[in-house]
Amino acid sequence: MEPDDKELLTTLFHAAIEAADPENALRANLPSEPRGRTVVIGAGKGAAQLAAAFERLWHGPLEGVVVTRYGYAVPCERIRVLEAAHPVPDAAGLEATNALFEAVRDLTEDDLVVALMCGGGSALLPSPPGPLTLEDEAMLNEALLSSGAPISVMNAIRKQASRIKGGRLAAACHPAKVVTLVVSDVPGDDPAQVASGPTIPDTADRAQARALVKAWGIALPVRVAAWLKGNDGLAPLPSDPVFSGNEVRVIASASLSLEAAAARAASLGVPAVILSDSIEGEARDVARVHAGITREVVARGRPFARPTVILSGGETTVTIKGGGKGGRNTEFLLSLALAAEGIGFSAIAADTDGIDGSEDNAGAFADGQSMARLRRVGRDPSALLADNDAWTAFHHLGDLFVPGPTGTNVNDFRAILIR
CATH class of the missing domain: 3.40.50.10180 (Glycerate kinase, MOFRL-like N-terminal domain)
Structure with a gap:
């Protein structure tokens, strides 16, 4: 991921937090x-x-x-x-x-x-x-x-x-x-x-x-x-x-925070769209829907023209079947990166309270090359997802997002940047 992309995504997260100060x-x-x-x-x-x-x-x-x-x-x-x-x-x-x-x-x-x-x-x-x-x-x-x-x-x-x-x-x-x-x-x-x-x-x-x-x-x-x-x-x-x-x-609320993030993105020259502030469902399934939208934007410029930031909120869930570490936002990102592998995007998913699951990270960053990099360090992304071990995946990539406790909580924050 380009440093500028990670900086922009981090800025949008903090704009959402500031709106819930x-x-x-x-x-x-x-x-x-x-x-x-x-x-x-x-x-x-x-x-x-x-x-x-x-x-x-x-x-x-x-x-x-x-x-x-x-x-x-x-x-x-x-x-x-x-x-x-x-x-x-x-x-x-x-x-x-x-x-x-x-x-x-x-x-x-x-x-x-x-x-x-x-x-x-x-x-x-x-x-x-x-x-x-x-x-x-x-x-x-x-x-x-x-x-x-x-x-x-x-x-x-x-x-x-x-x-x-x-x-x-x-x-x-x-x-x-x-x-x-x-x-x-x-x-x-x-x-x-x-x-x-x-x-x-x-x-x-x-x-x-x-x-x-x-x-x-x-x-x-x-x-x-x-x-x-x-x-x-x-x-x-x-x-x-x-x-x-x-x-x-x-x-x-999540709605107010997403609107603040959208305004911040626009002020930085990148139009933003808000899918919804109330998305629920299994994290990996929600991620595949977001991946489909991302692919459509990259390939055909619809339903949104590039450049854009796709924002969403709500609270996904994880049905735990494996023994790994992570939370709903890291699991969302791992599934997103698998489903949109090779596509030109950068993304953040994080819990606005600063903690995702049981570890000290709020979430993580991912892009279209994350899974290829994960394989190069000897880890199988699909196996990690099956084991609910998204934290380990992004730990190996050095892409965990650790802002610390934020002092507020308006649920999940997701942003997908498409240049």
């Missing part, structure tokens, strides 16, 4: 100060950055607790920042969940709760109901993550096996007003899906959750499957009066 996103969405207390709660990979920005912007007294992923904390003066495990929950997450409930105890109708919610909150807030244990919830998360199901399906099931998700935390805040400020990392920007909606009730019920488990062939832990067959601890519905007067605002 916590302080900029919060400034235009601050609620009015209450007569009573202001309590800030929150969860997600960017929750600490949101909390720090809220402290800088809020003029009145405040208190509260937010939980973020290990290594993602930033200093706050008045809001406690707790860390827990992601993507599989741990005991620290259970303690953080209890701290959130404690923070909203004994509130009155004069008080205000500001909930700062962003992607990653589902795993960070374990709270197994009834006879279920933390181990059960961890096993549930592992089963969901390896199933290949879209985030909406995973969240519908998670909400039925929790004491905090699906609006239950907001119900605990009653009679205080709850204003939820959401940085959306889900396709379609449904705020009830972000972090499995601790402060936002959903219409999905337990019967629907069971149907989704069957439809996607998800192997649930035995005790979780038994719990879903019962009617204990049902999630509250949006019509419940405890939610009356609450507000929900999406303050940053």
Whole structure:
């Protein structure tokens, strides 16, 4: 890949991140100060950055607790920042969940709760109901993550096996007003899906959750499957009066970030097109569709003329069948580079929170010659893809993208540059 191409693609990624900057996103969405207390709660990979920005912007007294992923904390003066495990929950997450409930105890109708919610909150807030244990919830998360199901399906099931998700935390805040400020990392920007909606009730019920488990062939832990067959601890519905007067605002999203990246590309002399901000599906299959579009542009100048940058967002999934390392964005790129091998393109795919999968990279770079270079170092691209080992592929190429934690999370960012 030409250095100029890698620099341009990196610039577009950072333009997308800047559009979701916590302080900029919060400034235009601050609620009015209450007569009573202001309590800030929150969860997600960017929750600490949101909390720090809220402290800088809020003029009145405040208190509260937010939980973020290990290594993602930033200093706050008045809001406690707790860390827990992601993507599989741990005991620290259970303690953080209890701290959130404690923070909203004994509130009155004069008080205000500001909930700062962003992607990653589902795993960070374990709270197994009834006879279920933390181990059960961890096993549930592992089963969901390896199933290949879209985030909406995973969240519908998670909400039925929790004491905090699906609006239950907001119900605990009653009679205080709850204003939820959401940085959306889900396709379609449904705020009830972000972090499995601790402060936002959903219409999905337990019967629907069971149907989704069957439809996607998800192997649930035995005790979780038994719990879903019962009617204990049902999630509250949006019509419940405890939610009356609450507000929900999406303050940053993939759509806004892709538009910012497109504008930055145009300012650098390269027209950009946005395919969609809500693409879902198996990462390798989505990549083959992107490869087909890339081939068509290169060969026939349609549906877009060259030069162009093709942008897309959303959240792909990976059905884990091998034992390799990687994430959905590196797997997307490996499949893209195989399907568009020999074609003149350069691409980046990265998670906007700075971490793709289990390693420290956000994603990677690829071009039409990546697979040939990989073979020259003695690695078989097809075998690596079959083993879900995209991280190893791009590690050998020296093309991993490692920006570090970004402080926000608006899902996947993909850009394909065709000169």
